[in-house]
Amino acid sequence: MSKQIIRFGVIGCGLMGKEFASAAARWCHLTSVNFEPRIIAVCDANQAAIDWFTACVPSVKRSYRDYKELLADEEVDAVYCAVPHNLHERIYIDIIQAGKHLLGEKPFGIDKKANDEIMAAFAANPEVVVRSSSEFPFFPGAMQISKWVGEGRFGDIIEVEAGFWHSSDLNPTKPINWKRIVATNGEYGCMGDLGLHVLHLPLRFGWKPNSVRALLSKVVDQRPDGKGGYASCETWDNAILACDVKAQGREFPMILSMKRVAPGHANTWFLRVAGTKMSMEYSTKQPKQISYLPYEPGGSQAWHIEDAAYVSAYPTITGSIFEFGFSDSILQMWAAFCDEITNGSQMLQPFYCATPEEAADSHRLFTAALASHAEGETIKLNWEG
Numbered sequence: 001m002s003k004q005i006i007r008f009g010v011i012g013c014g015l016m017g018k019e020f021a022s023a024a025a026r027w028c029h030l031t032s033v034n035f036e037p038r039i040i041a042v043c044d045a046n047q048a049a050i051d052w053f054t055a056c057v058p059s060v061k062r063s064y065r066d067y068k069e070l071l072a073d074e075e076v077d078a079v080y081c082a083v084p085h086n087l088h089e090r091i092y093i094d095i096i097q098a099g100k101h102l103l104g105e106k107p108f109g110i111d112k113k114a115n116d117e118i119m120a121a122f123a124a125n126p127e128v129v130v131r132s133s134s135e136f137p138f139f140p141g142a143m144q145i146s147k148w149v150g151e152g153r154f155g156d157i158i159e160v161e162a163g164f165w166h167s168s169d170l171n172p173t174k175p176i177n178w179k180r181i182v183a184t185n186g187e188y189g190c191m192g193d194l195g196l197h198v199l200h201l202p203l204r205f206g207w208k209p210n211s212v213r214a215l216l217s218k219v220v221d222q223r224p225d226g227k228g229g230y231a232s233c234e235t236w237d238n239a240i241l242a243c244d245v246k247a248q249g250r251e252f253p254m255i256l257s258m259k260r261v262a263p264g265h266a267n268t269w270f271l272r273v274a275g276t277k278m279s280m281e282y283s284t285k286q287p288k289q290i291s292y293l294p295y296e297p298g299g300s301q302a303w304h305i306e307d308a309a310y311v312s313a314y315p316t317i318t319g320s321i322f323e324f325g326f327s328d329s330i331l332q333m334w335a336a337f338c339d340e341i342t343n344g345s346q347m348l349q350p351f352y353c354a355t356p357e358e359a360a361d362s363h364r365l366f367t368a369a370l371a372s373h374a375e376g377e378t379i380k381l382n383w384e385g
């Protein structure tokens, strides 16, 4: 199959920038796609981050310290931007206005005001494809839940629980970084950092909360500043959001949690859906395993535990008996973004990346959650308009 080459620039060559480089480098993993990303230009404020790309990614032709120079590069068709949250607003708007397709990182703006500005730029430039990174729905177990929700297999939804839990911040000797500082990570704290991952599928399914009661907590007050002293940790470590959802004419509770201090959890993303005809659980803690309970009135209530096959959105060279992992989900997400650029509404498969509208909806919920915690009250959300 002939492939359209999409020439990428990367702004922000840190942790996530490198993940994209790795995914692009093993594009041969995908068996039948008519598109391929090629990273030709990179930009970072830190020369060491640029040096990794120029040493490891042979397709890189040019590197820049100022992102505006990368945006002026006419060879660049699309940009991946993975920078701290305080920079999203300015850089995403400039990317969109430069007419480059954008895969941005969550939370798509440090706060709701920043997100509103990004949304306005997107609305004024509908010709560019703009999507947010969110890779976990591409895990085979998550894909299975999406498929079954689409087929109405759950019956009436009884309740939903979704979360994303980390544990590395339990260690108080871990030095401070930009994610612990309000000026760079934002007031949302762990919600901005982890929340769109949790909300992507519920929002895609149309499960928008009508109200939220939030419990936010700070666990570690200060951390080594890397200069021999200590710096205050300003952002929320953990968040539990109790939401009520009305969908398909029924109301049900939905508990969302985002935790940076969840003992024993390295990178646990999970979704549990309980329904009158089917219940299902999937967690990246046991990435191969799906659990489901089909139910007929009066019948037995037996959980089925199954090893999920290596089946995601796009077919790959990997046999279905093998295991799927984090970097596979990143590769699949990148395929979905490149698919949309190349094939538009005729994508090779139907699951597209998180949309700016979904990111904007997450901002509305996180803003309400901050108010809920501050006031100790349940806050209503109005999704009209």
Ligand SMILES: NC(=O)c1ccc[n+]([C@@H]2O[C@H](COP(=O)([O-])OP(=O)(O)OC[C@H]3O[C@@H](n4cnc5c(N)ncnc54)[C@H](O)[C@@H]3O)[C@@H](O)[C@H]2O)c1
Pocket (backbone or CB within 6 Å): 011, 012, 013, 014, 015, 016, 017, 043, 044, 045, 046, 049, 065, 067, 081, 082, 083, 084, 085, 087, 105, 106, 107, 133, 134, 135, 192, 193
């Ligand atoms: N999708 C995911 O699973 C996932 C995981 C981690 C982080 N993220 C998101 O990715 C984004 C970046 O996070 P990260 O962990 O890669 O951070 P990081 O600190 O590892 O990398 C950020 C990079 O941006 C660079 N940078 C800072 N200011 C810049 C500027 N003005 N111009 C160009 N480059 C600049 C830094 O030098 C650094 O190399 C954030 O939005 C974060 O929420 C997503």
